[in-house]
Amino acid sequence: MTRIKRGYIARRRRTKIRLFASTFRGAHSRLTRTITQQKMRALVSAHRDRGKQKRNFRRLWITRINAVIRENREEGVSYSYSRLIHDLYKRQLLLNRKILAQLAISNRNCLYMISNEILK
Amino acid sequence: MAVAHTAPSAFLSIPPQKLSSFASPKTPFLGFPVAVAPKPFVQARALTLAKPTPNQIRCQGDAVIPKEQKWMFDESNINGPDIWNKTWYPKAADHVNTEKTWYVVDATDKILGRLASTIAIHIRGKNLATYTPSVDMGAFVIVVNAEKVAVSGKKRTQKLYRRHSGRPGGMKVETFDQLQQRIPERIIEHAVRGMLPKGRLGRALFTHLKVYKGPNHPHEAQKPIELPIRDKRVQVQK
Numbered sequence: 001m002t003r004i005k006r007g008y009i010a011r012r013r014r015t016k017i018r019l020f021a022s023t024f025r026g027a028h029s030r031l032t033r034t035i036t037q038q039k040m041r042a043l044v045s046a047h048r049d050r051g052k053q054k055r056n057f058r059r060l061w062i063t064r065i066n067a068v069i070r071e072n073r074e075e076g077v078s079y080s081y082s083r084l085i086h087d088l089y090k091r092q093l094l095l096n097r098k099i100l101a102q103l104a105i106s107n108r109n110c111l112y113m114i115s116n117e118i119l120k
Numbered sequence: 121m122a123v124a125h126t127a128p129s130a131f132l133s134i135p136p137q138k139l140s141s142f143a144s145p146k147t148p149f150l151g152f153p154v155a156v157a158p159k160p161f162v163q164a165r166a167l168t169l170a171k172p173t174p175n176q177i178r179c180q181g182d183a184v185i186p187k188e189q190k191w192m193f194d195e196s197n198i199n200g201p202d203i204w205n206k207t208w209y210p211k212a213a214d215h216v217n218t219e220k221t222w223y224v225v226d227a228t229d230k231i232l233g234r235l236a237s238t239i240a241i242h243i244r245g246k247n248l249a250t251y252t253p254s255v256d257m258g259a260f261v262i263v264v265n266a267e268k269v270a271v272s273g274k275k276r277t278q279k280l281y282r283r284h285s286g287r288p289g290g291m292k293v294e295t296f297d298q299l300q301q302r303i304p305e306r307i308i309e310h311a312v313r314g315m316l317p318k319g320r321l322g323r324a325l326f327t328h329l330k331v332y333k334g335p336n337h338p339h340e341a342q343k344p345i346e347l348p349i350r351d352k353r354v355q356v357q358k
Contacts, residue, residue: 013309057207060253076332078350104206104249105145 028035068104068111079115087118142275145250146213191297210255221259222344224337227308235269236311242347243328246315256324262344263331267304270356271296281310305331 014032021028021035021042028038066081088095095114103111143278183198227235238297245258271279272280279296308331317323330339337344 060207060251064249064251067247067251071247087331099204101249102203102208106203108249 058097061097063099064104065097068108069115072112084115084118088117091118093118127239140171145208145210146216146219147211181301202229208250210250210252210257214250215255215257222262222339222342223259223347224262224264224339224344225347225349226265226335227263228265228356229270229356229358231356232271232307232314234351235349236308236315238347238349238351238354239263239308239312239329240315243312243325255320256321256328258325258328258329260339260342260344262337262339263329264335264337265333266308266331267333269304269308272356281307295307304333 014035016041018029018032018035020039023029024035024038024042027034029035062081065084069079069081069084093114100111103114185193197201212219225235225239230330239261241247243261245256248257250257281294281296281299282291284291294302296307309329312329313326316325330337
């Protein structure tokens with residue numbers, strides 16, 4: 001077999017990885033072996049958290065809706081997020097929690113009007 | 121739906137005068153650009169992005185985009201940020217400490233745990249529509265008459281407060297009664313701290329709780345308002 005040096009093959013591969021980790025802190029953007037490991041961990045975290053992102057945002061929307069719905073009920077019976085969703089489903093209203101939460105922040109009157117409507 | 125027979129329109133009241141005291145976001149958060157002075161609350165509008173009417177455009181001018189360049193401006197903010205696809209996140213102006221609400225509550229004859237729970241909810245900001253877990257959006261709470269807080273059952277002599285100095289044999293145990301004689305503020309602080317999140321933000325939130333022994337507090341300049349307690353069983357039944 002003729003002698004073959006690897007030349008710049010490894011270096012080219014590692015440069016790409018180094019570019020990915022170029023903004024990492026400390027040794028994680030300077031040392032080659034650490035860079036490889038940190039890129040792997042970063043991609044794993046990103047993959048896993050793309051699924052969690054959907055869960056987290058839904059949690060946030062539910063908490064925000066619950067906060068607004070519970071707040072304005074001193075005079076009547078205490079209304080809650082669970083009852084609101086139940087009434088929404090009964091009236092077959094397709095508003096999702098994201099829209100309801102954004103409504104709660106930007107235009108609270110609208111949310112109240114919607115819940116008054118579905119309460120009837 | 122047992123409440124369907126009551127007057128439906130009065131159920132969730134839309135009190136316009138109350139809305140200005142809500143913690144609505146300070147930064148303009150609508151589907152179209154607004155004038156420089158934001159109104160305290162927004163009239164109910166159609167949910168679709170309305171074309172900006174002339175008195176609402178600040179400095180955008182008449183953005184006439186040539187037909188062949190329209191694709192470049194597909195995702196721009198010419199008509200305002202997209203509020204239906206980006207969940208609201210508070211900007212710095214939305215959680216300035218100097219503009220937060222201050223609440224005051226008298227702890228006389230209130231059940232310790234129920235009171236602490238309400239306080240923690242208000243400090244964390246979970247009663248607000250603008251609640252964000254990573255940002256301190258809550259209010260400040262002042263507790264007065266901390267030495268008069270009550271507990272039910274035999275907790276007054278049986279509830280133990282423990283602390284450890286770190287050295288072997290350094291466990292110190294105290295009953296509720298003894299701690300109330302010694303440092304009454306610590307009882308409420310201990311209770312509320314256990315109900316706040318543990319972490320950097322939780323520790324910062326804890327500094328928003330101010331507990332005082334007597335009926336006076338030095339925060340008159342902040343004009344604290346009465347803390348609204350929704351728990352019906354927080355007051356000790358005599």
